[in-house]
Amino acid sequence: MKYSLFNLIRNTFSGHSRWTPAWRDATPKTHYDVIIIGGGGHGLATAYYLAREHGIHNIAVLEKGYIGGGNAGRNTTIVRANYLLEGNQPFYEWSLKLWESLEQELNYNVMMSQRGVINLYHSDAQRDAYVRRGNAMLMHGSDAVLMKRDELRDMLPYLDYDNARFPILGGLMQPRGGTARHDAVVWGYARGADMRDVDIIQNCEVTGIRMENGAITGVDTTRGAIGANKIGLAVAGNSSRLAAMAGMRLPIESHVLQAFVTEGLKPLIDHVVTFGAGHFYISQSDKGGLVFGGDLDGYNSYAQRGNLPMVEHVLESGMAMMPSLGRLRVLRHWGGIMDMSMDGSPIIDKTPIDGLYLNTGWCYGGFKATPASGWCFAHTIARDHAHRYNAPYRLDRFMTGNLIDERGGGPRPNVH
C-alpha cells in the first residue's frame, strides 16, 4: 500500500484497522539467484537496489533475529560525509546524496533531519587539520563551513568554551549532515525490497555455506538448506564467523561499542556535536532523549554489552564538553558489535570464492553508509565488479599496501 495523504484519510474512516503489514514474513524457497545474509540496513538496502537498479528479483534476505534488532537498532543515528581521504569522501558524499532523497525514493518517512554536524576544535593544530579536511570536502563537492568561536557560542551556548584543559576555539560544520530514524531506515528498505518481490526471512540463522569446485551453491540454515547462485555477506560483527564457514580469514576484529540515551527533555541540542579532544558525539532524538556515544571498550568482544570503565570515560568526556549533562539521568545504555577493520575503512568486494561477495569493516560508521553501501554492494554483486565509489574498498588492499587509514592510527582495530 502506498503511503499518502489520501490513504491516511481513507484508513481514518475504518479506524486504522485495515493497514496491511509493511512486508511479508516470507518462508524460504529452495533456490534464489542471490541470497543476502544479514537483514540489517546494509543487507536490506543491497536487496532493494539489486531489485530496483539491476532487475534481479529472485532474492532472499536471511536474518537470524528480527529486522531492526541488530546494529540497525543500536547506533547513534548520525548521518554525515566529512572525510578527508580520496578513497572515502566520494563514497560518503554519494551516501549523503542518497539520504537526501531516501524518503521520496522509499515512500517512507525515515525522519531524515539535516540539522548540521559540528566537530569542535581545541587547538591551533586541530584547527589547521580541520581547515584541510574542510577544503578536501569542498573539493569533492560536499559542504563544509569553518565556524569561529563567537559564531559557535551563539549557536551552541551550552558548551564549556572556557574549559581550562580543552577550551573550544571553533568547529568544522557540515550543514547537510544530521540524523535519521534508524528503525525507519530498515523498515523502509524492507518494505521497498518486499514490494519488489524480495523474500525477507527472519529467525533464519545461517549455519554453513555450501560450495562445489570453489563456487557457491547455497547455504545451510536453521530453516533448512537453500540454494543460491550468489551470496552476499552483510553481517557486521559476525563477518569473521560467516567467512570462516567458507574457509576465509578476514582482516577484521569484533569489538563492542557502547551508546547511551538520557531521559527525555525539551529541545536543547539542535545539531550533532562532536568533542574534538576525546571521542564523544551527541544529538537529541525527536522523542527528546540525548543520544550519545564514545570510544570502543578496546578488546575483542561479541557481547552486546560493554563494561563500566568506558561508561565512566564517555560520561567524563561529555561533562568536559557540556557540563549541564551532569544534571541528567541516563535512561539506558547498550552495546553493539562493530566489524573493525585493520585500517578503519570498510570492505565491499568480491572474494576469491566464485559467487561470494563481502560487505564488512564498517567500524563505527555503518549507519551513515547504509544507502551507498547497499547501492555499491548491489552493483558489485550484479555486475561482478566494483563501482568507482567502492573500488578503493578492496579486500586485498592490505596485501597491496593501498590502505585507507583515515585516522593515521596504524594496523590495529582498537586504534581507529
Added chain:
Amino acid sequence: MRINCPLCGERASDEFSYLGDATPGRPPSGASLKEWHDYVYLRDNPRGPHHEYWHHVGGCRAWLVIHRDTFTHEIFDVGLACDIEESVG
C-alpha cells in the same frame, strides 16, 4: 571485568591496556610477503575462548596472556607473557 594479575592480584580492567590476539606467530626473517600479511592483518576473531595480550600498564607493567571468552567476557586464565613465550619456545 576484573583481571587477576599474577604479580598484583585481582585488579580493575581499566588498569590494563589491550594489544590483541596472542596466537599469530611472528614469521621468520626472509618469510614471504603473504606470511607477513597474514601475521599483521588476518585474525581468527573467534566468538568464544580467545588468547590475547594485555599490558598491566597501570600496575606492574608486565605483559600478560589472558585466556578469555569474547562472548561472555569470562576470564579462564591469566599468565605472564614471558613464561608462556618460553614454554612455547
